[in-house]
Amino acid sequence: MTPAGHLTNADRPIGVFDSGVGGLSVLNALREELPHERFVYFADTAHAPYGERGDAYVGERSGTIARYLLETHRIKALVVACNTATAAAIHRVRADHPMLPVIGVEPALKPAVALSRTGHIAVMATRVTVESRKFETLRASLAAQASFHIVPCDGLAGAIERSDLPAIASLCQKYTADAGVYGSDAGQIDTLVLGCTHYPFIADELRRHTGETVRFIDTGLPVAQQTRRLLGQAGQLALEGDGAVLLLSSAAPESLDAAASRWLALSAGPASLARTAIAATV
Ligand code: DGL
16 A cells, blocks of 8 residues: 555445445455455444435435545445435435445345245335335336235334334334235245335344244345446555554444444454444434
């Protein structure tokens, strides 16, 4: 690496953001796939959850965070590790920064269609995501191939943010039941799409209601692979970096810190490389 402040393109970090802790599920996959990259993770905790707010609000926050990560941390790529922000705002972020590789996440409907045998697929996501035009276009393009049981999960990401276990338990019970009946017989749901990056962290709780045989699909791995592809094409892959992670939160950083120690798979690198979360006013 060249002296501080003169990082080469490949040495610059990858920015990752979410409304809160959910994007850590994507960061886990990114660190596995790209062990030499440095990451700056931004949790917009002061403004979470995004999922029941309007597009304009989420668009405004996404634009502000993208600008901050570029100007202050000189990121070389941005992963929008939030289905809600991707649905509401990724087109604006791309238009504002045409030279920046921007990778988003969206509910994995296509992989679910490929895996499902019964053709009945449950999709859990935030209200902003499921009511977005982007999601509707995706669903409509696959409507002939499967029946989608779509559940807007109001309050669930917020409960995960607060680590509110009783609320998580009752919302999981309600929303899995709202989708329908699970199993591998005709007419039953055999595949569940986790359409919010917070939900992989409560997979065990969801499974209590769906049973063991239902397949859960999230988007961490494909997003990490797409990030690798785009950086490779741009000649910007880091080949020998230390894999350091900088954790930033727009509110008091304790909840991000606690979530990172609980959920970030630090075994992918020395624990000391993940810095204690710090507050950033953005
Ligand atoms: N983790 C986010 C998502 O993937 C947003 C959850 C929220 O803030 O409501 O949709």
